[in-house]
Structures are given as structure tokens and as C-alpha cells.
Amino acid sequence: MANAYDPATGAGLDPATQRLLDRRDRVLGPSYRLFYREPVAVQSAEGLWLRGMDGRAYLDAYNNVPAIGHSHxxxxxxxxxxxxxxxxxxxxxxxxxxxxxxxxxxxxxxxxxxxxxxxxxxxxxxxxxxxxxxxxxxxxxxxxxxxxxxxxxxxxxxxxxxxxxxxxxxxxxxxxxxxxxxxxxxxxxxxxxxxxxxxxxxxxxxxxxxxxxxxxxxxxxxxxxxxxxxxxxxxxxxxxxxxxxxxxxxxxxxxxxxxxxxxxxxxxxxxxxxxxxxxxxxxxxxxxxxxxxxxxxxxxxxxxxxxxxxxxxxxxxxxxxxxxxxxxDGLVEHAARVGGELLSGLQSLMGDYERITDVRGAGLFLAADLGSRDAGLSPDPELAARVVNALRDEGVLISASGPAAATLKIRPPLPFTSNHADLLLEKLELVLRRETRA
Amino acid sequence: MANAYDPATGAGLDPATQRLLDRRDRVLGPSYRLFYREPVAVQSAEGLWLRGMDGRAYLDAYNNVPAIGHSHxxxxxxxxxxxxxxxxxxxxxxxxxxxxxxxxxxxxxxxxxxxxxxxxxxxxxxxxxxxxxxxxxxxxxxxxxxxxxxxxxxxxxxxxxxxxxxxxxxxxxxxxxxxxxxxxxxxxxxxxxxxxxxxxxxxxxxxxxxxxxxxxxxxxxxxxxxxxxxxxxxxxxxxxxxxxxxxxxxxxxxxxxxxxxxxxxxxxxxxxxxxxxxxxxxxxxxxxxxxxxxxxxxxxxxxxxxxxxxxxxxxxxxxxxxxxxxxxDGLVEHAARVGGELLSGLQSLMGDYERITDVRGAGLFLAADLGSRDAGLSPDPELAARVVNALRDEGVLISASGPAAATLKIRPPLPFTSNHADLLLEKLELVLRRETRA
Structure with a gap:
């Protein structure tokens, strides 16, 4: 599974998160997996934002279940x-x-x-x-x-x-x-x-x-x-x-x-x-x-x-x-419009970062492949994992997907606005700059 | 399916129920089935009681989903x-x-x-x-x-x-x-x-x-x-x-x-x-x-x-x-106690009505077979259907079950009290008296 927490290689977690994780492991079945190198412990959510138990706000650019926004x-x-x-x-x-x-x-x-x-x-x-x-x-x-x-x-x-x-x-x-x-x-x-x-x-x-x-x-x-x-x-x-x-x-x-x-x-x-x-x-x-x-x-x-x-x-x-x-709220048309803006922004990033090998999307369901621009467009799942986790650390939640797990998947609740898109693009550029320094 | 509504042989429904049923048939898939010869249209529910769109109250002695009572x-x-x-x-x-x-x-x-x-x-x-x-x-x-x-x-x-x-x-x-x-x-x-x-x-x-x-x-x-x-x-x-x-x-x-x-x-x-x-x-x-x-x-x-x-x-x-x-509320012990009372009541009815061929139960999950006391205890699914539907008309909801569909199944929400049990037994006796007159 792409973007799964691995207790063996996971980062040292803060004590409260580790305690909750330990309790969870003792009572939930062995099928359960968590997202991210450092799992996100969530306290509450509203609109596009998750509030972590660490007190931080996370922009939700991944969950398609709360379609009209969290806690609507x-x-x-x-x-x-x-x-x-x-x-x-x-x-x-x-x-x-x-x-x-x-x-x-x-x-x-x-x-x-x-x-x-x-x-x-x-x-x-x-x-x-x-x-x-x-x-x-x-x-x-x-x-x-x-x-x-x-x-x-x-x-x-x-x-x-x-x-x-x-x-x-x-x-x-x-x-x-x-x-x-x-x-x-x-x-x-x-x-x-x-x-x-x-x-x-x-x-x-x-x-x-x-x-x-x-x-x-x-x-x-x-x-x-x-x-x-x-x-x-x-x-x-x-x-x-x-x-x-x-x-x-x-x-x-x-x-x-x-x-x-x-x-x-x-x-x-x-x-x-x-x-x-x-x-x-x-x-x-x-x-x-x-x-x-x-x-x-x-x-x-x-x-x-x-x-x-x-x-x-x-x-x-x-x-x-x-x-x-x-x-x-006209969310269908809204998804088309904001999704279009976000796709343009990703295309622009692709112009600046050659490790983005393709971007595509329909409405608020978008993807960006990470890899090399060689003949086979070789995918880079390690880079995708680094980007996903670095974005999480920057307070923006997306995940990786696709057969090679090298595709960034962006799929926010529908009330995602142009401002949210700008924030995501800004953080993505920051992370790409850092993670693709040769 | 035992106790399914059959539009071909169903009773003439009141116009409001028939309209809702017609609308339902036009949009729900062909898999759907309703209970009872005359389906129950429900407006609201509280505790042990369903309130019908006909304004009547129905004692719920069948639904095991609202375990602690409807609309708790x-x-x-x-x-x-x-x-x-x-x-x-x-x-x-x-x-x-x-x-x-x-x-x-x-x-x-x-x-x-x-x-x-x-x-x-x-x-x-x-x-x-x-x-x-x-x-x-x-x-x-x-x-x-x-x-x-x-x-x-x-x-x-x-x-x-x-x-x-x-x-x-x-x-x-x-x-x-x-x-x-x-x-x-x-x-x-x-x-x-x-x-x-x-x-x-x-x-x-x-x-x-x-x-x-x-x-x-x-x-x-x-x-x-x-x-x-x-x-x-x-x-x-x-x-x-x-x-x-x-x-x-x-x-x-x-x-x-x-x-x-x-x-x-x-x-x-x-x-x-x-x-x-x-x-x-x-x-x-x-x-x-x-x-x-x-x-x-x-x-x-x-x-x-x-x-x-x-x-x-x-x-x-x-x-x-x-x-x-x-x-x-001690509902486990409550289920044992009231279920025991109800089982005793059913046993007593079995003493008076020979068409009851067996009664049994554990807590608030009870059954009564209807049939003949011949060597094979021949089941009588038609009688079971008549009893279930007559009880429904008397405002008490149960259903039929078992391989022969001749077993009355009684399975009320857990806060079912001795008074509810008395009411059920009273109505069941009334119905049995009417339906088993030879």
C-alpha cells in the first residue's frame, strides 16, 4: 500500500501519539494500516481543515468522503x-x-x-x-x-x-x-x-x-x-x-x-x-x-x-x-472551475520541475506523476513518498497512487477554493524545491 | 420470503399508502420487498412503539436493530x-x-x-x-x-x-x-x-x-x-x-x-x-x-x-x-427476566391452544411453532401468516420464520417490559382464538 505508516522505519512519534498507537495496536485487528511516515492524529475537522491532536491545522486535499466539507x-x-x-x-x-x-x-x-x-x-x-x-x-x-x-x-x-x-x-x-x-x-x-x-x-x-x-x-x-x-x-x-x-x-x-x-x-x-x-x-x-x-x-x-x-x-x-x-452551492461547477485552476498551476510547476513528468485531472480529481523524463518516463515512488510526507509536515494532506505508487493524488473536499489551491501549490513547490535538489 | 407483501394478493390499501408504494416501485430496484399483507407505513418511532402514517401506534416486537429502543x-x-x-x-x-x-x-x-x-x-x-x-x-x-x-x-x-x-x-x-x-x-x-x-x-x-x-x-x-x-x-x-x-x-x-x-x-x-x-x-x-x-x-x-x-x-x-x-439500564439481565416471563406466557398459551406445537426462547429471542400435534408436528405456514398479519392489524408487529415459515419469531427491542409482554400475549391469544376456530 502506497503511503502506509511503517512502525519499523517510522519516525519517532511524540509520546501522546505513540501511546494512542500502542493502545490501538493492542485492540484493533492486524489488518489496520495508517497513512504517512508519521501518522496524523486527528481531533476535529471543519470544512477543508483537519485539526490535529498536536494542535496544528492540516489542509485536507485528499479526502473525497466529506464531499461538501468536514462537519458540514x-x-x-x-x-x-x-x-x-x-x-x-x-x-x-x-x-x-x-x-x-x-x-x-x-x-x-x-x-x-x-x-x-x-x-x-x-x-x-x-x-x-x-x-x-x-x-x-x-x-x-x-x-x-x-x-x-x-x-x-x-x-x-x-x-x-x-x-x-x-x-x-x-x-x-x-x-x-x-x-x-x-x-x-x-x-x-x-x-x-x-x-x-x-x-x-x-x-x-x-x-x-x-x-x-x-x-x-x-x-x-x-x-x-x-x-x-x-x-x-x-x-x-x-x-x-x-x-x-x-x-x-x-x-x-x-x-x-x-x-x-x-x-x-x-x-x-x-x-x-x-x-x-x-x-x-x-x-x-x-x-x-x-x-x-x-x-x-x-x-x-x-x-x-x-x-x-x-x-x-x-x-x-x-x-x-x-x-x-x-x-x-453550485459545487459541480465550482469543482470544474477550481479544478481547472489547480491543473493550470500543476502544469506551470511541471514547466519548472522536470521531475514532474505528467499532470492531469478532471475537476477536483488531479494527479501528477513523479519520475524522470527519459524515454519510459521512469516513475520514482521514493520521491513521491518523500513529497507526500514533506507536504504532510507542511500541513497539506495528499497521497500517492497508481501502479508505480509514483503519482501524487489530489482529491480534496469539493468546497476547496482558489485560495486553498494556491496554498497547496505554494507548499508543493517548496517541497519539490527541497526534495529534488540534485 | 416469509411474510412478504404480495401486490397480486394484497389487500386494498388506503390511498395515501398506495400512492407512496407506487412512487417507491417506480424508483427503487426490483429487489425490494415489504413486510405484511398490508405494508406498514411508518412516520416516527420511540422506544417500543412505531407511529404509523395512519396515526396508529404499533408495538414493535420484532426489530432487533433498535436494540435500546427506537430514537433513543x-x-x-x-x-x-x-x-x-x-x-x-x-x-x-x-x-x-x-x-x-x-x-x-x-x-x-x-x-x-x-x-x-x-x-x-x-x-x-x-x-x-x-x-x-x-x-x-x-x-x-x-x-x-x-x-x-x-x-x-x-x-x-x-x-x-x-x-x-x-x-x-x-x-x-x-x-x-x-x-x-x-x-x-x-x-x-x-x-x-x-x-x-x-x-x-x-x-x-x-x-x-x-x-x-x-x-x-x-x-x-x-x-x-x-x-x-x-x-x-x-x-x-x-x-x-x-x-x-x-x-x-x-x-x-x-x-x-x-x-x-x-x-x-x-x-x-x-x-x-x-x-x-x-x-x-x-x-x-x-x-x-x-x-x-x-x-x-x-x-x-x-x-x-x-x-x-x-x-x-x-x-x-x-x-x-x-x-x-x-x-x-441493565438490559442484559432485563432481557433474561422479561424474556423468561414471555416464554412462560407462551408456554401457558400452548397449554390452551393445540395449534401451538412448540415454544422456546433465550432472553428476548423467542419462537412459537404453529401446526398440528401429529407425529411429525406438521407445520402450518398459512396459519402463521394469518396470525402475523392479524397481530399487525391489532397493532403488534412480529414475523414468521424457520424452514417451513411456520414459526412465529418474537424479537423486540431490549427495553420491552412485562407490560409489553402482557399486551403481546393478550393480542396473540385474541388472534389465536379467532384464527384457530375450527
């Missing part, structure tokens, strides 16, 4: 009112889930017109897989070789980025990560289509058939790949021709981050199933699958699905507040 | 304070998750000493399966033939109660449902052990080996099977001898419902992994796997697990309030 009063008010009134499940009739379902479905192009609620992106991916496999009668799934789609058994099987010990299923065909920094723009769509076509042939040969291709609409774990817009379109046709579905994983790009409501929109496509998660409730657990009736009917009528907490009125209240604020 | 002010206060302060994930250090982890782990016997958080019981079951399979190197899983363990792909594969279209994996061996009404008490443990031993042999023969046996500690979906206490003990030894783990599914029995903190305690066993869910946050999504270091170490260190919403401070705040209230 609209979420606090909505959740507080609902939890004092009613919190139950969808086997009773309640108003809030229906009201919200109508609003969220209206954000999608026809025929994406039905929504099923769960609690996490992983659960929604898992449900989309079950729906696609049962509906098509096929088992095969196509994902990129550095994909991340979740942590349930079925979602982890399509998440090779979890590492070599995480078993990828025999029914899964991996296609090469898209790499727009190294591919000529006019070849991105062709290469992707060729990869998908080969995967389809492979799955058919192995007797699995094609249930679905699952693609994160901005390829978050593949290093953020967004240009040229439209490169996903041929994939939809190819997977349909093979009898499979197109599943758009919008857990990371969804809800306005890319400067449009959904990341798939910039490619001009209409998926069969769309998976929503992280930002949906600003941190209150809620996720969903939005899909066509055709894609969902067979599974829904013959197998069914019930998630006790899925669509509960309290999670729905949080999600409703998120929609309200995104709409009222 | 302690949960409202805790969630409200935390959500206004901080809600983030476990890759930063925060106090609440460590404080809670220490408290929850202390509720378990050694060596159950580490906890991993997720959001739903299904996710926790899924994680326990991944942990067991990776840790043991085996794939095989043993569950009862009417088990329900969840809705992710992997959890649904061990949930045959979801029906014939829900595929059970080849790596899953089913053992007969325990049926304490039809088995002599002294044979329950022997029969179960024989079944498990046969399943172990079967899985070994099919080359899967044994990763785990997964048993709901009160067999909720198998009709609630609780006596004689201790019958689970031989299973633990058998599965260990086969190289597998014992996973206790405490999503339904956990948190005091059975009159002890955990359902497995009445059997005097110590599982390797324990799955927690539903009542844990009184409706705010949170779940967990509690386990030994030995059972979790290999998966945790070599594969890892991260759940974005798992262990978030807001869900943890709700869970902390639940622990506080259970402890302060």
Missing part, C-alpha cells in the same frame, strides 16, 4: 433531526427513502431509473457483480490490472491493486492499466478497446462468458486517467456485443468531483449499472447501485436483495443534505 | 455531538475507535482480543470468511440448510434460506437445520456433531478442506434453536480437528438479547471469530469481527482490509451509546 452543518442538522424521529429499514414504507430515490435517479440519463441502496461502495460493487452475473448468466468480469473496487470477497477478486496475496478470481480478466502519459492521445481509445476485446475472447475461451466490464470512470487507482474524453465509448459497445453489462464505478468520481455529476458523462456513455459510494452521505455510510430495469430485473425478481441498514432514514437524511448543498 | 436520546446526543466535530476513517489516528475497541473487546473471553470494524453484518461475515479461508488455506464452509448470513456474494453463498435461485457455492456443505422441537434433547448435540462430521468428510473428499463452520448462535433463520444449552461445544472441537475455524454469527443474538452478552456463551464455547452487526449502533451502520490473533494474523498481515466507513467516529459514537445504555 447541513448534514449535522439533517442527521440530528432524523435520528431523533425514525431510523428503520425498507421493509416498512417510509417517505425519506422514496423522496431521495426520486431525486438521485433524476440525476441520471434514461434508462438509468432504479436505485438499490447499500452501505458501502464495496457492498454496491458486490451487488452490481451479483446482479450482472445472475442477469447475464455469465461469470466473467473485466477490470484493469491495477483496479480497486472494494473489500468484500467478490469485490476484492476484481481489485488486483490490493497486491499479490489478494487472490484475483479465475473468472476475472485483467486489462493493462490505461496510461495516458505514455500513450499518444489518439491511441488511448484503440488500445483500450483492443485490450477489452482480447479479455472478452479470453473469458469466452475459458468458458466464463462476459458478465460485465467494471471500470472506475476516472481510473482512480490506475493513476487517474481522464483524457481524451470519450475513450470509454467503444468499450460499452464491445461488452454489450459480448452479452455483458457495463458497470461504471463512480464511488470515487461521482457526485460532482470531475466537474460533472458523474465521471462517465464526460465519455458520453450510458452504463447499465452505476455504483455510488464514498461522498454520498458525507461520511455517514450509504451507497447505491443505480441501473436500468433491464439490467436489474432478473436478479431482483428471482433472487432479491435486502440490506438492513441500506436506505435507512438517517443515512438518507445525510445523503439528502449532500444533494441539497451540492445543488445550492 | 443517548444515541441522538452522541451522534449529534460527534458528527458536528469529526467523521473520518481509520487511516488517521482518532480516539473514539480505540476507546470503543477496548470496551467491546473486554466483553469477550480471552483470547478473543482484536476487533476489525465494517458497516453491515454481511460485510463482517464476508470478512470472517475471507479471513478464515486465507488463514487456513482451505475453502470449505459449513452452514445449516436454512442459514442466513448475509447478502454479499460470499455471504449469500452460505445463506441457503435466500431460496433456490440464490446459488450456494460448491465449497459449501449444508447440514440439516437443528430442530429441537422434534429431536429428543439428549440427541441434539449428537445429531449436530454427526452432521458436522459428515460435512467435514464431504468437504475433504471434494478437495476443499475446511475453512470454517459458521453458525448463528441462536439459529435465527432455522426457527430459533436454543436448548439444551451446550450443544454447540462438540462442533468447536470437530472443526478445529479438521483444521478449520469456528465462526459465531452474533448479528442477531449479540448484545444481550439472549440474556447473556453473546449467544455463544450459553453453550460454554469460545469461537475463533465472532461476527457482530444489527443492534451494534442502534440502526447507525456499524459491524465488526472480533477474533483471536491466531485466526486473524495471516490475513491481516499478508492481505489487509480497509473499510472506508468502518469504525468511523459517528458510527462509533452510536455504538458507544448502545454499550452505555445496555450497561446502565
Amino acid at each position: 452543518p447541513a448534514v449535522t442538522a439533517a442527521v440530528g433531526a432524523q435520528i431523533a424521529t425514525l431510523n428503520t429499514h425498507t421493509r416498512y414504507l417510509t417517505d425519506p427513502v422514496v423522496d431521495y430515490a426520486e431525486r438521485i435517479v433524476a440525476k441520471f440519463p434514461a434508462p438509468l431509473e432504479r436505485v438499490t441502496f447499500a452501505c458501502t461502495g464495496s457492498e454496491a460493487v458486490d451487488l452490481a457483480i451479483r446482479t450482472a452475473q445472475y442477469g447475464t448468466g455469465n461469470r466473467g468480469l473485466i477490470v484493469t490490472e491495477h483496479a480497486y473496487h472494494g473489500t468484500t470477497h467478490a469485490a476484492a477478486q476484481v481489485s488486483p491493486s490490493l497486491g499479490p496475496n489478494n487472490p484475483v478470481g479465475d473468472h476475472v480478466a485483467l486489462i493493462p492499466s490505461i496510461d495516458t502519459a505514455r500513450a499518444p492521445a489518439h491511441e488511448v481509445a484503440t488500445r483500450l478497446l483492443d485490450s477489452v476485446s482480447a479479455a472478452i475472447a479470453d473469458l469466452n475461451e475459458r468458458g466464463h462468458g462476459v458478465a460485465a466490464v467494471i471500470l472506475d470512470s476516472v481510473f482512480s487507482s490506475d493513476g487517474v486517467q481522464v483524457e481524451p474524453a470519450g475513450f470509454l465509448a467503444p468499450v460499452v459497445q464491445a461488452v454489450h456485443d459480448a452479452g455483458g453489462l457495463y458497470i461504471a464505478d463512480e464511488v470515487q468520481p461521482g457526485f460532482g468531483r470531475t466537474g460533472e455529476w458523474w465521471g462517465f458523462q464526460r465519455h458520453g456513455i450510458v452504463p447499465d449499472l452505476v455504483v455510488l459510494g464514498k461522498p454520498m452521505g458525507n461520511g455517514v455510510p450509504i451507497s447505491a447501485v443505480v441501473g436500468t430495469v433491464a439490467a436489474q430485473e432478473r436478479f431482483g425478481s428471482e433472487v432479491r436483495y435486502f440490506n438492513t441498514f441500506g436506505g435507512n432514514p438517517v443515512s438518507i437524511a445525510a445523503a439528502t443534505a449532500v444533494l441539497d448543498v451540492i445543488e445550492q | 436520546p443517548a444515541v441522538t446526543a452522541a451522534v449529534g455531538a460527534q458528527i458536528a466535530t469529526l467523521n473520518t476513517h481509520t487511516r488517521y489516528l482518532t480516539d473514539p475507535v480505540v476507546d470503543y475497541a477496548e470496551r467491546i473487546v473486554a466483553k469477550f473471553p480471552a483470547p478473543l482480543e482484536r476487533v476489525t470494524f465494517a458497516c453491515t453484518g454481511s460485510e463482517a461475515v464476508d470478512l470472517a470468511i475471507r479471513t478464515a479461508q486465507y488463514g487456513t488455506g482451505n475453502r470449505g464452509l459449513i452452514v445449516t440448510e436454512h442459514a442466513y448470513h448475509g447478502t454479499t456474494h460470499a455471504a449469500a453463498q452460505v445463506s441457503p434460506s435466500l431460496g433456490p435461485n440464490n446459488p450456494v457455492g460448491d465449497h459449501v456443505a449444508l447440514i440439516p437445520s437443528i430442530d429441537t422441537a422434534r429431536a429428543p434433547a439428549h440427541e441434539v448435540a449428537t445429531r449436530l456433531l454427526d452432521s458436522v462430521s459428515a460435512a467435514i468428510a464431504d468437504l475433504n473428499e471434494r478437495g476443499h478442506g475446511v475453512a470454517a463452520v459458521i453458525l448463528d448462535s441462536v439459529f435465527s433463520s432455522d426457527g430459533v434453536q436454543v436448548e439444551p444449552a451446550g450443544f454447540l461445544a462438540p462442533v468447536v472441537q470437530a472443526v478445529h480437528d479438521a483444521g478449520g475455524l469456528y465462526i459465531a454469527d452474533e448479528v442477531q443474538p449479540g448484545f444481550g438479547r439472549t440474556g447473556e452478552w453473546w449467544g455463544f456463551q450459553r453453550h460454554g464455547i469460545v469461537p475463533d471469530l465472532v461476527v457482530l452487526g444489527k443492534p451494534m449502533g442502534n440502526g447507525v451502520p456499524i459491524s465488526a469481527v472480533v477474533g483471536t490473533v491466531a485466526a486473524q494474523e495471516r490475513f491481516g498481515s499478508e492481505v489487509r482490509y480497509f473499510n472506508t466507513f468502518g469504525g468511523n467516529p459517528v458510527s462509533i459514537a452510536a455504538a458507544t451509546a448502545v454499550l452505555d445504555v445496555i450497561e446502565q
